[in-house]
Amino acid sequence: MEFEELRKIWDAQNNQPLYAINEKAMYNLVLSKKKQAHHITNISELLIIIVYIITGSVVLGMNLFDQSSNISMYVLSAWMIGSALFILVSRIRRIKGGNQFDRSMSGDLDHAISVATYQVRISQIMLWNILPIGALTTLGLWEGGKPIWIAMVVLLFFALSYYAGGWEHNIYKRKKRELEILKKKLASES
């Protein structure tokens, strides 16, 4: 067959629809989804900001209330509030930079890659952040004269968090790599 014949076969389908739509189910779907405009990045950013601010403030408040001289806990609360501010600034930069991509498949892929790069960067930073927070917490417990088993449980918790964070980070890395492959295929002159 020549290409024009293929096109005629293709065009013939316009006269007979391939599917019928269950309109009720479709509108139910749209209604259930329309309020879910927030992307997963938005949710995870807000969650990190809220958790860090609340935890940092609670640790600081408890220390001030107890008039504690536990330096590690003061450093820990400052570190947590600082981390929340860092994520907040990153979030503002990300949102501001979101409209600079052109409206084509290539532009859309560039945008998706930029979001994926952001997710990889933030998840990496959050992963590293577990180390100082874990160390400061353990140090604070030791300075506060808590039993060793509590410190061990806390260390185990941070180790598990580190493992889960690494797993999440790898998902973002894989997603980014797949998008980059797509972009490369689209741009390749072959």
Add this chain to the structure above:
Amino acid sequence: MTEKEQKQIFEEWLSQHKALIFKIVRVYGFTVTDQDDLFQEIIIQVWHSIPSFRRESSVTTWLYRISLNTAIKWTKKERKHNQSETIDGVKHILEESRMSTDERLTWLYEEIYKLDEIDRSVTLLLLDGFSYKEMASILGITESNVGVKINRIKKQLISKSKKYDHHGI
């Protein structure tokens, strides 16, 4: 834009251009469940895209862009092939037409499905009669790149169609 206006545009677009979405769904989804899953993803993206449509391009071009972008990203997602329910437990929205289809068309769809995600998009646009300029604008690549891809895809499809003819199906 009010919700009523958005719904009105959505209904209008869907009634006039659903064939376009059906083709994309069939080219990117292998099973009926996959096709239904992708259709759901596309209509959600189309719904969300309505307020940002500025009439700088035709509705067809806009819908192609939204649908193809959704489709190529969808192919990278992990999917579960549940036969009775699709994403978020929503029942099937699409039902396959019972009208008999040309065997050659089924063959053509199968051949397009074998191409990679990007080439499938190019082939769809080519078969639907878009110009090089329009294709370059939808895909965000140069016209010469579009030309190179089209030449390769055409050669590939013609060569395969000869084998298909040869087997006398």
